[in-house]
Amino acid sequence: MKHINFLGTSVEMPLHFNAMLKFSEKDKTNLPWLSRNSRYYGVEKEIGKGGRAIAYKGFVCDELGERLAGVKKNVVLKIPNLKLGDDSDKNKEYLSRQSREGGREWKLTRERLDGCKYANPIFDFTKIQMSYYDDIVDIPITVQFFLDDAKSLDNYLLDTKQRAEPYKSRQGDPVDNWNGMSDPAKWLELAIGLATGLADIHQRRVVHADIWPPNIFIKVDNEGKPFPIFIDFGEAFSIEPTGIPRSQRDHAYRAPERKDAQSIVTQMADVYSFGKLMLHLCIGEEPILSSDDSGHLRREKIRNKFIERNPNLLESNPFILDIICKCVSLDPIDRPNMNEVLKALKSYVRLNLDLTATPEKIPDINNRLLSIAKTWRGITRELADREMSVIPFLEELVEHRIHDIEDLVKGLANDVVNLSDTREKLIVDLLILFQRLGYGDRFISLTHPRMWQGSALGLDGRYFSATQSATVRGASIQRVFLFSIQELGHEWTSKWIDNLRKLEKNEKHLVRRLANILEVEKNKYLAAIQQADAQKLPENLQKESRERLALVIKSYVMANQTMCRDKFDKADHFSSSAECEGLFLGILPVSTLKVVNEYKSSHPASIFYYSKAAEQDKYLLMMTVCLARNSFISTEVSTDIAYLSSKPELRGIMVFKSVFGVPEDRIKKLEQVLKNSVSVGKWINKLYGTLPK
Incomplete structure (x- = not known):
């Protein structure tokens, strides 16, 4: 392509990147064109359009648009998906933040994701100036590698025959043409892979911040299992102790705390989006939940979606509902971290896929302890080689955990x-x-x-x-x-007894027995009240x-x-x-x-x-x-x-x-x-x- 149309303007190719970024020596060696102050990227075709960005397949080139010799890898360039007629103030705020913080976030996420097999992070970044609603604004453009050996999540599901039709229509809109994965073993395999990848990204103190189906690609490993790669880190930011204010456009996978710019966001926003992604894989449709529903009401609504669209998956594997509901809790404090999610998923591999299976043999504890000791020696030796040591506080923390295990082991000999x-x-x-x-x-x-x-x-x-x-x-x-009747209230209990008496005509003696016991215990409670041996509970406690x-x-x-x-x-x-x-x-x-x-x-x-x-x-x-x-x-x-x-x-x-x-x-x-x-x-x-x- 010699040009692309953007905001009513024809932008000539190739794109010129001249942002003065501090690339690592490793990146300069592996990607030699990054050592130049001016980098150029050509565009072949548009390959996708999301709520925030338009993606183009491209290549590394010179200023004339000719592919650089020796650089075979293709790239993906992403430009903000802006339309004239959109909310210009919100778009300007977004562009301002991306331009202001983009370089810093690029550096942090690039460094922290170095060596992460589950991430395809942005490796280059620049800004171009354009006119937008009578203002000159900076338009951020990012570059990441095109994944030749991986498929989008949607295509992976199609190729493995776990869905019959694409996730999106030709116009790019999500379509309701699927009721979710039917094989619980395949769902669990994919869920564990995705949780493993996201947990690794979080371990490196990076929040992806835009988890949804188009941003996930799948490779197949040597064992034939799905190996996820997360793409599009344009919204990503580093994990800070207190969180960072971050808003996001409304969509089905967005965490509720990202509704406005004042919201403090942590990695728990990714956990919420992960839960929504898992729900989508279970029920097929866009996982839209009301922010008015919480606790058991929220859980009931999710369960009803299962019953309506994919009841067999829930019948044989009720734990799936547990994990999803925990992840999509409205309050971030109620959500598990991704390591906890991964541990929960792995705990179900053994028995829940075959509910009649006998438990596996307990792993050899001696070998596990020896393995931990070996890992500790390896880490301390590696730090010593770098003239470093374990932080005393963390060393003491490890010692406390070992002490807890020691107490448990010693207790095995006690009554x-x-x-x-x-x-x-x-x-x-x-x-x-x-x-x-x-x-x-x-x-x-x-x-x-x-x-x-x-x-x-x-x-x-x-x-x-x-x-x-x-x-x-x-x-x-x-x-x-x-x-107790004291907890329920005697008036409410009387109504319950009346309802049971009506049912008694058509049911067995058990109904009569329950009604009789309730009547006897209610009278005992009223006698205790009269004798001041008990007191009526406040209405709020009775109701609860x-x-x-x-x-x-x-x-x-x-x-x-x-x-x-x-x-x-x-x-x-x-x-x-x-x-x-x-x-x-x-x-x-x-x-x-x-x-x-x-x-x-x-x-x-x-x-x-x-x-x-x-x-x-x-x-x-x-x-x-x-x-x-x-x-x-x-x-x-x-x-x-x-x-x-x-x-x-x-x-x-x-x-x-x-x-x-x-x-x-x-x-x-x-x-x-x-x-x-x-x-x-x-x-x-x-x-x-x-x-x-």
């Missing part, structure tokens, strides 16, 4: 192993247990809805998905929820407790509609037999919070794991330690109410090992309590419908 960490890591510990459950294993728990966080990672999240998967593998999962109970039941409704429909309650009552394969759900109403606490204190083994396969693990009790902040301080309200108000959190797990003689009478006592619960799994859908609005 009880104490696990204490953040709620997030403790949930991961529980997930490890669930991933090892299969046919012949039994897991029982007595829990309280208050323990489940009201975010997308609560009951209706990874922990629940792990429960479903273990059930499908043949484990016996028996869970009972304990709650009712919402949590509804959330518990609704989660199981979803399980019954999908993968667990044939696993629910094969017996009408709690069974102490591990042979009772499936998922038992019971609810146990009591009168007051005082009774709830009595149950919890007299039956501290809230989680009990029975393994048929390993005799030494025949009984493994895990007691969760839940603490509430300052619940003892208030003197105006009861301790129970203060405990609810202070939002108790999971803070630890105590593991009692049977090999040292866990008292079986405690187990039998716990089982007896659970037998008093009402089985609701078989009629969970109708039960949810009886809850008063």
